[in-house]
Every structure is written in structure tokens, then in C-alpha cells.
Amino acid sequence: MKIALAQLNYHIGNFESNTFKIIASIERAKKAGADIVLFAELAISGYPPRDFLEFDDFVEQCRISIEKIAQACVGIAAVVGGPIRNKSGVGKPLFNAAWFLAEGKIQKTIHKTLLPTYDIFDEYRYFEPNNQFDIIEYKDQRIALTICEDLWNINDDNPMYQINPMDELVKLKPDLVLNIAASPFHYEQTKIRQEILQQNAKIYKLPLYYVNHVGAQTELLFDGGSMAINARGEIVAEMDYFQEDFALIDHNEVNKLPSVVLKKHSKIQLIHDALVMGVRNYFQKLGFKKAILGLSGGIDSAVTLVIAAEALGAENVHSLLLPSQYSSDHSIKDAEDLAKNLKTGYDIVPIKGLFDKYTESLKPFFKDLPFNIAEENLQARTRGVLLMAFSNKFGYILLNTSNKSEAAVGYGTLYGDMNGGLSVLGDVYKTDVFELARYINREQEIIPWNTITKPPSAELRPDQKDSDSLPDYEILDAILFQYIEKRKGPKEIMAMGYDKATVLRVLKMVNTNEHKRYQTPPILRVSSKAFGMGRRVPIVAKYLS
Amino acid sequence: MKIALAQLNYHIGNFESNTFKIIASIERAKKAGADIVLFAELAISGYPPRDFLEFDDFVEQCRISIEKIAQACVGIAAVVGGPIRNKSGVGKPLFNAAWFLAEGKIQKTIHKTLLPTYDIFDEYRYFEPNNQFDIIEYKDQRIALTICEDLWNINDDNPMYQINPMDELVKLKPDLVLNIAASPFHYEQTKIRQEILQQNAKIYKLPLYYVNHVGAQTELLFDGGSMAINARGEIVAEMDYFQEDFALIDHNEVNKLPSVVLKKHSKIQLIHDALVMGVRNYFQKLGFKKAILGLSGGIDSAVTLVIAAEALGAENVHSLLLPSQYSSDHSIKDAEDLAKNLKTGYDIVPIKGLFDKYTESLKPFFKDLPFNIAEENLQARTRGVLLMAFSNKFGYILLNTSNKSEAAVGYGTLYGDMNGGLSVLGDVYKTDVFELARYINREQEIIPWNTITKPPSAELRPDQKDSDSLPDYEILDAILFQYIEKRKGPKEIMAMGYDKATVLRVLKMVNTNEHKRYQTPPILRVSSKAFGMGRRVPIVAKYLS
16 A cells, blocks of 8 residues: 655635645645545644634535545545534534545544643634544555544653543554644654654554644644654654655555654754744735835844745845934944845835924923833834835735744833734744854854844933843843743742842743733744743733732 | 622732632621632632643642631631642643632532633633532531533533533532632623523522622623522522622522512623723723823724723823824814813824824835825824823823724724723624713713714725725624624625625625734623634634635
């Protein structure tokens, strides 16, 4: 039996395009001599379809599309992920199903047992868990068909679940395991995923074929990395990362195939590639072409610009330089140098005149009150208004340039530099933004070294430095990582040796700035805990605040 | 046995204040001669604590607080809601528990069985469902202690669940049922809740004592309405709505008590009272006093201002009138009349000079391109910047004045009139905003009648009317209600008699504006489906769009 793996980039709710892509891959697999071709979890709808699943019309569109696809399965079988109605009358209205299609018809559906409901996952919101186990018989092979999380309770060491589906399925004596998945990227996930799947193959002594999504769904990035594993737990085929791919494996030979040399990626390279895909897919799937951003001469907007130019083409990215009376000369020069290095267009729109006009309009009310956060934010907001004016006039999408450290502590202006359709770096700590800049410059100076080496500053008042208001980024980021990614409390973080006052101050800044993060753009997720859909914290609360 | 019900307004994560309030009510109940006093679900943490539950420190603070409260339970028992660790090693790390406290100690905990995971609820994200049923014996009474949703599968007619906890508990022959709840308000919920609880009492022929939360937790509004029901299913005590309350019921006499006459509230009165509480609690719990908003002369900002003045006191609410060259004379007059009627402060800050300065700054780039959405939004954003400048300078919190119809179809400017810390009317359709205005004017003209009767307009270009871009609000709101609250698809809505082109256009406007709603302030929830935490829709998608 020959098994094809089709690693595709789906568009949520775009039944026409998803169906077309799937049928094209079925044709390709057939021509290549495959007996069966696998597509990802909820491929037909795109993942995650979220509350669209609550619309009968949406679920019906999924079913109609699957029927169309079934008709293409002549001389070949296919497994396609999609929702199916739970007709039992008890439990949630849907199952998360793998549809087994062959001989031009829907043959059977297998339902997901373990429904992730944590972090970015909400599956129990929509789906009833499966509790009946069955095998697919096809071409003299007994197939254990599983869906993503179903393989993630290996050795019963995932405390979240009471059941291990594979322990049930092995009782039915399968010859191989298929897993269709929607496993989103974060920079440590690739390795974790490979190890879990290898363990499954090894423990059950069965070859395993795994197909993941690839592509960005707003903030969620899917890296692909689909694979085939032999019964000894060795990865014998590893598919591409961050792009569509297709593979054909001879199942009869799979246990004779040797381990492949796995693709190696550094953390920073993974983050870089994920962000480029994230920006590219956001624009492609929304039908936009052109991006704009405010280029300050600082490192965040510099890295954002490079990523955007790579994702969209330099000709599709425009910058505005928006100097105020507090901008340093080197900021303008650094920004111009970068735009020239990249060959991206830019305009300079000084904001001093507008700032003065605002202070004049406000003078009757503000009188002689001292310059403070109001005037600082005025500058950031004036920039925001100008960027949005360009966006509205010329059809650019504004990219947000805030980093995760700033977003965490609320060091940014709502309706000012926090504007944008998409946040590119909002899940990248400042220290990693520096690493990204160095990675970008690994072969030549693209980002001016001065941008990388000068002390970070918002330049909203004379001689301002980030370090006036914030701990050093090395310390800040380390504390934030423990609190946000590792969910450690104040005592645990202090026990790691961090200064008590600093820890309490940082945690308080995080918790009192939920209101700001609530209104930020979607953030491309590259870590195991990003601000956004995977982190749900009350705004009005009094905890560590 | 005498049973006290303490209906309190908790503050999420504020263990000091929650513990203090609970102990004070225990003392009060004791003085009143109660044998037991009931507090709401997750009272100790406030509801919903959301991802705070993922922090060991937070769960530990809950336990420590409950132990303190237990010590106050001498000569009286108490039931307090709070999380408890699941020590079994399998399943989610916590249970959602009712702690039974007596004789100065924790006596027992009962765990929630049915975990709502839909709309605004995420309980399976944190909690393992209970599957062991037990009774509390106290003062010769056998108590079936249940938590909120546990009573919501009466007659097994809730298709979401496989089990009905009361069917298990009655096997243990209880004498009465207690239910501690966190049942958020929407304008139809009070009635639904009373009916469900009455059915429980009637079917199991047991008296039922029910304690709900009261107060606002950011967007979620809890209306209280705690109650006692006799074994015939008659409500014999109905507690206050939208404020704290305390009741004492003689359980020995409960079946002799007659039905009370239930408090009657119209839909609009309920929405009004809920919004006032929502604004008031948002400010109180964040420690703010003063609100600001942009007063346009239109109906949305007028109603918002009245609600804010009622919630915070007229002296704490300030308006800015921000006329442009496109503002009509009556707009300024209507706005001033309202502010004078309410005795709220206001300032007039014309924006024409600033608008001209922007167009001058943009002229080298925009050249002779025609006036379009860019210039319209410029006005809205200039107003947004001025309001935020006042907010930053004087410590006002900006209230957002957008209504649900606008939010649904994206008729509003991001970083302009969509700004604010809290959206007061974002879950109220335009047609209901008119009803609210008439309700406010029921005894005298507070909102100028001209504001209510003139055709709605954004006044961002000459002679603009909402009806230039949108269907009539009666039709628009009816279609939106079917799509958003009722989750009907296009075919179902057309089958109700709405014009096909209008239906498709409205649904497309909703689905292509998720990106705008993603960045709006939290919206006070008064309907069964509000924009915000209870409605989760992909931004990048292609469905009905």
C-alpha cells in the first residue's frame, strides 16, 4: 500500500478553495500511484473554525464539500478532516471527525476522543468526545485512524485526560496508525511533536503517518512538518516547514527505510520563518497586497519592516518616518538607511506642526499643567492617525511593531503605536528582537548596526530611555517568561534569585495592563503562551496588582 | 433550620475584600439566628477568574482564604464557592467546588458536575467534572449541594450533557437542595433561570435555596435575583436585582410559605439597570472615579452620558463637544441641552483647525485625490486623540458610545469613535438605544427630543445619513438579531421574508469586520450573545464574506 501525505494551507470557511485544493491533491496522489492520501484535521473548514461551527449552514457546507471530494475518490481512498453532526441526541452537537472516503463515497467516519481545551484550543466548546473505537479496513490493512491530540496521552502521562485512545485501538490489532492533525507552531513545538509521535510508534510497534496543517490562520501559525515514522519509532520522512508539501511513502517498505537526518532550525530561525509566513498569509487570505508601518529608527520597526518586505516583496511595503522635536538625528538616518538597504518606499511626515496644533487646541483646558504622559501619548497618537490616513487613502494595511516585552508591561500608547491590523513581534520578547536583528544581518548589514547597538528609546521626551521606566530587558524578559510562559507566581520567581521589588513591580505592570492588551491587534503566536486567544485574563481584577 | 442567603458583589482576585465580605455576612447571619449561610459559586476568587486559575499561587490564595473563613464558622455553617486541587492525578488540575464549613473547620467539598463550556463559559478549560455524588448531613437535614449548571439538565432536555446530577443525588434521599451559582445576566435570563429552578423543586419535590452573584466583572453582569423555592416549585423569596442583598428563610416553614409576587421588569428597564451597574462597578473595582465621553448630539452618546451620570454621579462625568465643519447646528445645541439637563460638565473643542492641519501635512502625499473615507476617519480619530488627551491629563476614563448595530457592521472608526475603556452600548442594537432614550425620558425630557427624532448621522461629510450606507435600523437589527443571537444562516433568515441582497450584504458586513471588533473595548453584555468573550470568530476567513 502506498500512502500519500498532503500538507496544505487551508483558508477558514473558504469551501471552494479548500475543496479544490484537496481534490487536486487526490488527483496528484492517484497519478503518483498512491492507494490512500491523507489531509489534515478539519481540513475542509480550515482550523480553527471557532464559532462558525455553531451555524448549521457552515456545518452543512462542510458536509456538501466532503461529498464532492468523495466523488473524486475513485481508484484511491482519502482521509479528510471535517465536523460531523452528533445525532445521538446527547452531548455536544458535533464530533471532530476524520472522514474515510473511497469508491466515490463516504465510507466511514472516526471521531476525535481527546479534545484539547486549554491555551488556544476550545474544542470541547463545540465537540463531543468519542468513546467508541473502531478500525478502518482497507487494502488488507487494518488502520488505526486518529486525530491530533488522540496520540498525546502516551503512557497516560498527560494528566488532562482519563483515557488513552491508542490503548483501545491496539486491542483491535491495527497494522498502522494514521494521525491527521492541527498542531500549531511555537518555537519548541516541532521537537515535542516529533518525540510524542516517535514514542507512539515505538510503544505500539506500528508505523505512523502524520499530516499537519501548514500556513497562518490570523494569529495561529501552522508549521507543517508532517512525517512518516517506522515501527521502530524512526522518522523516515520529514516534510517541509512553513510551506505546502506532498510525500508518498511505500507502506510495505516503511520499516526498511532508514531514519532521515532531521532538518535543524535554531529558535530564532524558526521564529523568523514563522513570522514571514504569518504576515504573508494574513495578506494573501484577506486579499490585501500592501503594508505600511511607522519606521522610528528603533529595532522593533526595523525588524518588522524586514519581515514584511520578505513576506510581501519590498515593492509592497511602505514606511512613514514621523519625526518629532524629540527625535534624534540618528533615528531618521537609521530609518532611511534601512529603507534604502531594503529598497522599500518611504515618506517623511514631521509631526511637530500637528503636535503644536494639538497643544494649542488644548491650551485653554490644560493651561499651564506640566508636560506629562498626555503630551507623550499625543505624539504617538498623531503618528497613529497619519499612518491610518495613508492606510485609508492608499489601501495599505498597517503593521503593528510592538514587541512582547512592551505589550506585557503596557509600555505603549493605545490608539498610537499600538495600532495595526496585525502585530508581527507581539509574541517576541525584546531580547529576542535583538537576536532576530542579528539573524537578519548574519550575512550583511541590512538593519543598520547603530539601530541594534543604541539604547532603546521611545523618544517622546528629551533624552528618554526605556531603562528610565523599565528594568534591563535581560531581567525584564526573564521575569516575564517565568510569569507568562511558565505561569510561575511571585514567590517561585523570587526563589530563582530575582529581586523582590522588581518581580512585584513587573507582575503588577502585567496585570494592570490587561485593558491595553485587550485592544491590541492579533499577535502572530510563536511561543507556547502568546497574548491573545490562548491567554484569557480578567481586566477588572485585583490580583498581584 | 434557618438558612441565610448572602448575595454579594465580589472582586476577582481581591482575596482580602472577598474574605472580609464573606466573614461579615457570616457574622450577620449568625446574629440573625441562621444555622447555615450560602455564598455564590467561586465566591472566594470572584467569577470568572479565568487563567488566574492556572497559577498555583492564585489557587493557594483561595485555599488560605477559605481556611480563614472556616475559622469564623463557629455556631454556624457556611457554603462558599472556590476552586480545589484535583489530587487524583488524572483529569484537569482543579475542581469547581462548594466548600462546606462548620465548627471552625473545612468539613467537606462538593464538586461541580456539569461544566458549561459555551458562549462566555470556559469551565472545562480549568476544571475536571465531578462523577461521585455525595450528600451533606447537617442539623438532621440531608442536603443536596449543587453548583449552578448542575441543575440545568432538568428532564435530560439539555442536549449538551450526558448526566443529570439531581437524578444521582435524589437516590441519596436529600431533604433540600442548595445551589450556589454564577449565572450572568442577559435580558431574558431572569425568567429562564426562575423556570429551571422551579422545575427542579417541583420534579424532585424538594425545597431549593439559590444564591447568585451580583455585580459586574468587566463585561459580565450578574443580576443577583437569588431565591428560595418551596417543594411545590413556588418562589417564596426573591432577592434584589443589581444590588447586594441578604435573606433569611426558615427551612422548617418553607413549604408553608406562599408564592411571592415576582418583581416585574421590562426588557428596557433591565438593560438600563444592568448598564448602570456595569459602568459603576467597572469604575469602583478599578479605583477610578471620573468618566469622559464625546457628546455628538446623537442618540448613542446621549444615552451613554445619562447612564454614566446615573452610575458615577453627574459631577464625575465630563463631555467633550468636538464639532467639525460638517457638524450641524442642532448637534451642538442638542448636546449642550443634554449636558445642562444632567448638570454634567462639558467643554467645546472644535476640530476644524486640527483637521486642516492634518490635510495640510498630508497634501504632499494625497495631492488632489478626492475626499473619501480617509478624511472621514481623520475627523473621528482627531476626536479620539483629543478625548484621550483629556483622559491622560485629568485621569478620566473614556467611555465608548458605539452601539451593537454599528459594531456589527463595522460602521465606526478604529482608533476614533471606537476608542474607550468600556463600551456601554456595544450590546444594545440601535432600535433598543431609541427605546432606552424613551425610557430615560419617561417622566421628563432629559435627552432632547430632537436627539431622538432626528435621522441618525455620523456627520463626517455634508448631509451624511446612516441610511445612506445601511439598511433601515428596523430591518438591519432584525437581521443582525437572527444572525448573531439566534445563529441563523442566510437561507433561514431569507426564509423569514427578508430581502436576499440585504441579508447577504448585512452578513458580509458582519463577517468582514471581525478585525475591527477584535480591537474594541470590552462591551457590557446584556443579550444572550454579545460581541466579546462569548463570541469567537476567526478574523482571517472567507465565509459569507
